[in-house]
Amino acid sequence: MNNLDILNESKKYMPGGVNSPVRVFNGIDANPPIIKKGKGVSIWDEEGNEYIDFVLAWGPMILGHCNDKVVKAIEEVSREALAFGAPTKLELELSKIMCETLDYVDMIRMVNSGTEATMSAVKLARGYTNRNKIVKFGGCYHGHFDGFLVQAGSGVLTAGIPGSAGVPESSIENTLVAVYNSIESIEEVFKAHGKDIAAVIIEPIAGNMGVVPSNKEFLQRLRELCTEYGTLLILDEVMSGFRVAYKGAASLYGVEPDLVTYAKIMGGGLPCGAYGGKKEIMEKLSPLGPVYQAGTMSGNPVVMAAGVATLKEMHGNPKYYDHIEEVGAYLQKGIEVLSEKYNVSIRVNRVGGMMTMFFTSALKVEQYKDVRTCDEDLFKRYFVHMLKEGFNLPPSQYESMFLSTEHKKEHMDKFLKALESFLIKESK
Ligand SMILES: *Cc1c(COP(=O)(O)O)cnc(C)c1O
Numbered sequence: 001m002n003n004l005d006i007l008n009e010s011k012k013y014m015p016g017g018v019n020s021p022v023r024v025f026n027g028i029d030a031n032p033p034i035i036k037k038g039k040g041v042s043i044w045d046e047e048g049n050e051y052i053d054f055v056l057a058w059g060p061m062i063l064g065h066c067n068d069k070v071v072k073a074i075e076e077v078s079r080e081a082l083a084f085g086a087p088t089k090l091e092l093e094l095s096k097i098m099c100e101t102l103d104y105v106d107m108i109r110m111v112n113s114g115t116e117a118t119m120s121a122v123k124l125a126r127g128y129t130n131r132n133k134i135v136k137f138g139g140c141y142h143g144h145f146d147g148f149l150v151q152a153g154s155g156v157l158t159a160g161i162p163g164s165a166g167v168p169e170s171s172i173e174n175t176l177v178a179v180y181n182s183i184e185s186i187e188e189v190f191k192a193h194g195k196d197i198a199a200v201i202i203e204p205i206a207g208n209m210g211v212v213p214s215n216k217e218f219l220q221r222l223r224e225l226c227t228e229y230g231t232l233l234i235l236d237e238v239m240s241g242f243r244v245a246y247k248g249a250a251s252l253y254g255v256e257p258d259l260v261t262y263a264k265i266m267g268g269g270l271p272c273g274a275y276g277g278k279k280e281i282m283e284k285l286s287p288l289g290p291v292y293q294a295g296t297m298s299g300n301p302v303v304m305a306a307g308v309a310t311l312k313e314m315h316g317n318p319k320y321y322d323h324i325e326e327v328g329a330y331l332q333k334g335i336e337v338l339s340e341k342y343n344v345s346i347r348v349n350r351v352g353g354m355m356t357m358f359f360t361s362a363l364k365v366e367q368y369k370d371v372r373t374c375d376e377d378l379f380k381r382y383f384v385h386m387l388k389e390g391f392n393l394p395p396s397q398y399e400s401m402f403l404s405t406e407h408k409k410e411h412m413d414k415f416l417k418a419l420e421s422f423l424i425k426e427s428k
Helices: 003-013 068-078 089-101 114-129 183-196 216-229 248-253 301-316 318-341 376-388 409-427
Strands: 035-039 042-045 050-053 107-111 133-137 175-178 197-202 232-236 259-263 273-277 347-351 354-358
Touching: 050 409, 068 301, 089 107, 089 273, 089 301, 107 114, 114 133, 114 197, 114 232, 114 259, 114 273, 133 183, 175 183, 183 197, 183 216, 197 216, 216 232, 216 248, 232 248, 301 318, 318 347, 318 354, 318 409, 376 409
Parallel strands: 133 175, 133 197, 197 232, 232 259
Antiparallel strands: 035 042, 042 050, 107 273, 259 273, 347 354
8 A cells, every 4th residue: 555545544544544633734735654664864654755854753753763772671671561550660760860850840740641741730730829720822832631722833723723622611711821922911911810820831932833932031021920929830841841952941041930841752752741840839749639630551661761761861962962953053054045045035943953944034933923924835835845855844834843863964955955946946
């Protein structure tokens, strides 16, 4: 069966042929390849075509696909420990690594996805503060939990829908939405509702409306407001954690969260998530406290082993982050030069190995409204061109590209060459 046959057959058994909506190409004139295997920066589809991968499973594969050390750890543990639903030393090991190497995590709870991490962190914040309201920012995505599906990013934004069906009004009546990177907006929200706000959740470096870093004064002001009103600040580092720096965005901004959420990289390619933070807050979780949250598979030994192998490798090799920054800067510069040369406006936002090329003539992309100025049709033509040239890219203007330790300058040169042939075509 070729790619298309498999996709068509899949559509009979799975809605849309996929298990997560972003995997099909929304409005793009191409079909997703069916991926069979991956190694390093490369992935191969069922027809044997090779692609240089800039999606990396939407972030997790920072060591490239099927890193030898991670695979070995999984192999070894899986021979004697799949699941027990009982305490294991492996979960202690990953928890200890995270608490000891991250600045703002005294205690941690393992879960199975980013969504589980964020929704549980919000519940904990509500239980701790005895308040109901939460604040999110337009364009940010925190998973598919009902309470977050208001002006959400990622697939919701790509599909151009305001939220999701099946979310009762009562699930979102306590969700307030503020404007990302607007001090004025967040001050207004606090002025009106401050005493009722349990938590503010934010992607400190947004990746789900394309990459839009928050600016420092904004994040600092947000921290001040949270402290002033007794509101918990939740940094959602599901994407940025262990990616923009080992210690995540929190370390780049020096802004102290009350709770932090992780997933993606920390699971080394297996399903994983975690939330952690200040001891006095975490101790409100059951079995110690009244906030109930549980999981049959939470802290699964195989997942923990993949996480330990990945985090040890990343923590032990700070030069990996230097390397990613170096190839990232090289790629960004190359894109900017080509954009100028062929007179096609592209704004590149990048923090380390997280990057979006916005096809817009806006001078800066700092807010959701700037993101919305992009030429989506141009993006779609670019995407199809790059796919044909052998590049696996996120199929949306509103997602981030990712780099791994395995991306080298030669891959960037190939990318730039393919981009140039696209721009030549467009500028004719
Ligand atoms: C991916 C992501 C999530 C959701 O994680 P899942 O594992 O897909 O549930 C939440 N927050 C952010 C910032 C993300 O990038």
